[in-house]
Amino acid sequence: MDRQRRRVVTFGEAMVRLTPPGNERIERTRSLDLSPGGAELNAGVTLVCLGYDVRYVTKLPDNPVGRYLVRCAREAGVDTSLIQLAPESEGRCGLYFLEEGTDPRPSAVVDWSAGRERSNLPHHATGAKEAFFHWVSTQAPRQSSPRLLRT
DSSP: OOGGGGEEEEESOOEEEEEOGGGOOGGGOSOOEEEEEOHHHHHHHHHHHTTOEEEEEEEEESSHHHHHHHHHHHHTTOBOTTEEEEOGGGOOOEEEEEEOOBTTBOOEEEETTTTSOOOOOOTTOOOOOOSOOOOOOSSOOOTTTHHHHOO
16 A cells, blocks of 8 residues: 555544553552543554554643643654644643553543533644544534535
């Protein structure tokens, strides 16, 4: 397969995952491990591992947490040139806690971001030439979202 035909663009919310070490319960732990997360970022990293060229589009706060997520994506081989770092006043990144299960207890997620407005689509992400589009969203797209889909 030609590399030009193997280009993928993902866009959506990058999140920070906090997980107690060693399958501990959140209410019993004294420390948390920090990891990048978010469906589109995770999918992009997986596609890089499968040999695809992946560009990731999102908007993150220009603070240590946002820069951490950019670094993690870049280190995984994802093209981060379309990530917009914006002032913190324009929003924060998502945050969730993952309590990893162990038999017989299943894993549990606490979404610390629930209920907040997600505005993670940068204004400069227009003009892409990719042919396949897939979007996962747990909330209604913002009014600015349709202009990203125009060809």
